[in-house]
Amino acid sequence: MTTLERLKQLLFKQYAIDGAGIKTEAPIDSLGLDSLDMLDFFYAIEKEFNIKIPTENFNFHSIQDLVDLVERTVQEQNPQPPPNITLQ
């Protein structure tokens, strides 16, 4: 599942937002979440991806920016082994 798909799943589960209408270039505000919901969404993202996003990075414009931030943070903090390598 892609990062975007996982984020859409969270949005549906927690705020009943239908992922079908989400455009990645749209501003994050278009989700219609208030500031408390946004903090709550970030908390859920951190748990979902097993990361901790530094508070100073809570600063982006579009939904794609959020996807990029999550992927960058995962790379830094919680890199996954490439799927084609079988661990002995």
Next chain:
Amino acid sequence: MNRVVISGLGVVSPLGNSSDEFFNNLAAGKSGIGRFPEDFLPRLGIRIAARCAFDALEHFPGTIARKLDRVSQFALVAATQAANDAGLELTEAEKRRSGVYCGTSMGGITTLDLAYFQLLQENASRVSPLGIPMAMNNAAASHISIQFGLKGSCITYSTACSSSAIAIGEAFRLIQQGRAEVMFAGGSEASLAFGVLMGWESLGTLAREASDPAASCKPFSKDRSGFVLGEGAAMVILESRDRALRRGARIHGEVIGYCSTADAGHITKPSEEGLAIAMQTALDDAQISPDRIGYINAHGTATPANDVAETRAIKNVFGEMAYKIPLSSTKSMHGHLLGAAGALEFIATALSVQHQTIPPTINLAVPDPECDLDYVPGQARKVPGLMTAMSNSFAFGGTNAVLVLNRGT
């Protein structure tokens, strides 16, 4: 001064989630006390409680329910029932003069309990940002204000076990003095959390589990050993009698007297003198003589200390008449709802008068020479002509509240 009436009732309780179901079960002498599921918290010595059969998803969408601590869920459901029961319709101008007074002892304690578990047990690097707004003691009152658009006074009272009796009494004053149009008043408690249960257990005030858990709480009985913790919410709508009559509302009762006093004694031990002063002051406020009281809903916690002190205090206030006034502890059935107890028992008292039926004290099997009044043991009693009743709420910390009400006319 306005006369103040109760025009709406809402109940979420271990004896049912409506005021009718609650009172029917009280009058039938049923108990809402049971055992936790077998695997619940094996480190606890006492594993009984009066829990509500309550599924939040029957009342809220999942997206809303997850942002509300159980204490706010209870409060909102009880407030909605009360508003519907009252047939409440407020104009925008009236909403600016209407508010919420809500009592709670421990607020969103299960939310806090979870956060501490995550922090200390799971070494979480962050806790939920919803934790503070869910756990804060005033959340329940504020959610009611938000849901109903009430822009007048919105205050949370936290005086332990008298919290919601204080909330009702203070709301009564506002309406009486013409300082509010309509008030939602009551309380909510949802504190059956591990740390809380353990704390009460350590304090030694909880009832020992009987072979039948429902028989564990034995107010005024010689073999009493304490109370059983409960949870739930109770809300009333208060408005002036004139307003209620004008709009043809059904009146459940009239609040005629209230007082709050402090023992100024000991942090946990009740003061016989303090309780007597509270009852006498409420009678004075109601401007009635003691012989008018036809029923007392006792605080009746079933702790050795409370029941003797309350019995003596009643004798001090009512003299020889004390023996003729039926009183009962409904906590024997619904458990001790702490911050919601006063409001739930106030509703029990109003419905007793309305139905001319006094609910019993159950499990009172062994007479105690120090508790020798008429506690209506075992079975409810029909009392035709019952007009006026008193509801006692005392508390750790010593803040006592006594409410007096009349049958609504």
